[in-house]
Amino acid sequence: MALTWYLVASALIFSIGAGGVLVRRNPLVILLCIELMLNAANLALVAFSRAHGNMDGQMFALIVMVVAACEVAVGLGLIVALFRRRLPIDVDELRELSG
Amino acid sequence: MAEVLFFLAAIGAVAGAVGTVSLRNPFYAVLALVCHLLALAALFLLLYAQFVAAAQVVVYAGAVMVLYVFVVAYVGGAGEPLTGSTGTSLRFASILFALALFVELTIAIVGTGLTALETEGAGAGGAFGTPAVVGELFLTKFLVAFEIASLLLLIAAVGAVILARRRTGLADEGEVSVSDVMRRPEVTAGQAEPGSMIEAAGPPRR
Numbered sequence: 001m002a003l004t005w006y007l008v009a010s011a012l013i014f015s016i017g018a019g020g021v022l023v024r025r026n027p028l029v030i031l032l033c034i035e036l037m038l039n040a041a042n043l044a045l046v047a048f049s050r051a052h053g054n055m056d057g058q059m060f061a062l063i064v065m066v067v068a069a070c071e072v073a074v075g076l077g078l079i080v081a082l083f084r085r086r087l088p089i090d091v092d093e094l095r096e097l098s099g
Numbered sequence: 100m101a102e103v104l105f106f107l108a109a110i111g112a113v114a115g116a117v118g119t120v121s122l123r124n125p126f127y128a129v130l131a132l133v134c135h136l137l138a139l140a141a142l143f144l145l146l147y148a149q150f151v152a153a154a155q156v157v158v159y160a161g162a163v164m165v166l167y168v169f170v171v172a173y174v175g176g177a178g179e180p181l182t183g184s185t186g187t188s189l190r191f192a193s194i195l196f197a198l199a200l201f202v203e204l205t206i207a208i209v210g211t212g213l214t215a216l217e218t219e220g221a222g223a224g225g226a227f228g229t230p231a232v233v234g235e236l237f238l239t240k241f242l243v244a245f246e247i248a249s250l251l252l253l254i255a256a257v258g259a260v261i262l263a264r265r266r267t268g269l270a271d272e273g274e275v276s277v278s279d280v281m282r283r284p285e286v287t288a289g290q291a292e293p294g295s296m297i298e299a300a301g302p303p304r305r
Contacts, residue, residue, distance in 0.1 A: 001105050003216045004208060006146065009109045011204035013116045013135075019197025020120035023190050028125045028171060032132050036116050039139055042151075050146045051213075053221025055232055058148050059241050062233070065154060066248040070255030072163050076170045077262035083174045084265070
């Protein structure tokens with residue numbers, strides 16, 4: 001299987017995630033779409049690691065997974081804090097900072 | 100054989116991604132993302148990344164998604180209207196942007212001069228991608244990254260707890276303290292006193 005196919009699949013998943021971030025309004029689903037984009041990047045990293053026969057790309061992918069876990073923890077903490085303050089769980093209505 | 104497995108896993112991954120973006124209920128979106136992650140782990144296995152695939156299944160599809168499911172259950176996975184104040188023209192523009200991004204990335208990948216991409220990849224030895232190699236690299240070549248990652252996880256855990264804790268100092272009367280939660284079994288639903296869990300769990304203002 002040529003590695004180009006893996007990279008095209010990665011590009012497709014990344015585009016779907018980027019479109020989802022723009023279309024959806026629930027911050028939970030936006031976090032899920034960011035996960036999609038990170039995973040697409042992971043797939044590209046692992047594919048390039050295979051292309052070079054070098055383990056560095058896989059290590060990079062593991063570090064990306066750690067950073068994604070941190071991002072999920074902080075993002076979900078923010079959503080829980082929003083819910084506690086009875087604010088709307090909708091990024092379109094949270095526009096007090098936009099002036 | 101590898102081609103069949105690749106196309107099965109890739110179709111599963113793309114279908115999971117589409118489901119995550121398009122399903123209205125956040126709970127179903129989380130489940131679609133779990134399917135996507137499992138299919139992606141199969142793709143990692145096809146690329147000889149055994150340890151990354153195992154970590155993907157255990158850490159991502161296991162632990163992180165459980166966190167998502169709990170938060171969806173806490174916040175309430177009420178279906179949101181997909182169209183609303185956002186407007187259909189903005190949605191159309193977003194989908195157009197995503198399509199343009201895909202076309203651009205595909206042109207960049209297919210049109211590149213990297214000859215290695217047309218092959219199956221360089222010769223991978225027997226130990227390529229195994230946990231032994233990963234562990235050795237993490238403790239030798241990538242030791243600094245490993246330590247910084249552990250520190251980052253600690254900071255993120257503390258930050259999440261501080262973000263999501265109950266603020267007793269500047270709380271409005273609707274919030275409850277930990278002692279109220281501990282006292283809750285004695286209070287029946289009929290005689291909930293103000294400030295207790297039963298009143299605080301009312302419907303959020305929208």
